[in-house]
Amino acid sequence: MAMIELSLTDVTACCAPLTREPLEADNADALARSLKALADPARLRLISMVAAHEGAEACVCDLTEPLGLSQPTVSHHLKVLVDAGILTREKRGTWAYYSLVPGALDSLAGLLRTV
Amino acid sequence: MAMIELSLTDVTACCAPLTREPLEADNADALARSLKALADPARLRLISMVAAHEGAEACVCDLTEPLGLSQPTVSHHLKVLVDAGILTREKRGTWAYYSLVPGALDSLAGLLRTV
DNA sequence: AGCACATATCGATGAGCGTCAATGTATGGC
DNA sequence: GCCATACATTGACGCTCATCGATATGTGCT
DSSP states (O other): OOOOOOHHHHHHHHOOOTTTSOOOHHHHHHHHHHHHHHOOHHHHHHHHHHHHSGGGEEEHHHHHHHHTSOHHHHHHHHHHHHHTTSEEEEEETTEEEEEEOTTHHHHHHHHHOOO | OOOOOOHHHHHHHHOOOTTTSOOOHHHHHHHHHHHHHHOOHHHHHHHHHHHHSGGGEEEHHHHHHHHTSOHHHHHHHHHHHHHTTSEEEEEETTEEEEEEOTTHHHHHHHHHOOO
């Protein structure tokens, strides 16, 4: 079934920063979904490892061992981040290369900013 | 038992933005805890309602009815936000007034920024 | 003292999630 | 065609968490 995949673009397009005006229930849901995708130590480390990797992209095989989690678990976390619009996946041959979606994290940061 | 209450100040004091260098496991844990506190629709709405309320503070009685959740649930969410260092609680008479901790959200936003 | 009100805490319940082992699906090389 | 490698999916287990009703704590008023 098609799950919500555009929560990030949805919410970052529509909303004023959190502290400007009361958040509607729907927008709160969308923003919470995006933040939930971020709110896991393994996923935070994955993001920073991908960003710091050469070429700003990395395949699962680059990430599994340094993270210390099983390959299925890493794949699961990467899928969550892709579905949240934070990472992209590009398959080249046998490998799947993940990289940051430009501006995705900055959009979220903008929603939290109060100044 | 004393739970971790300073995760926010901890992590925002120590770390470069997520995408500058690979995140250590401990820092990832601390940042994830802060984001988890934020990653709930009810808590996001509470934050924005408090910020938008007159005087930039609000008591539980101001928040329960518009949120549509029971009073114990609202109290619970507010406690989570206070423990995470995002809100402060000030008791005046019968009422408990909650307000934003200045700079807390901005520190988190700064960690997500990539530019 | 006694009552009404505001808020916090407790205990229980149900849903969601992180993790893994096992299995499935491609892709490339021999 | 066959095997090895890279990754995704499935199913299950345990733990965390959001929510509520019930109850406790505290404050002000009469």
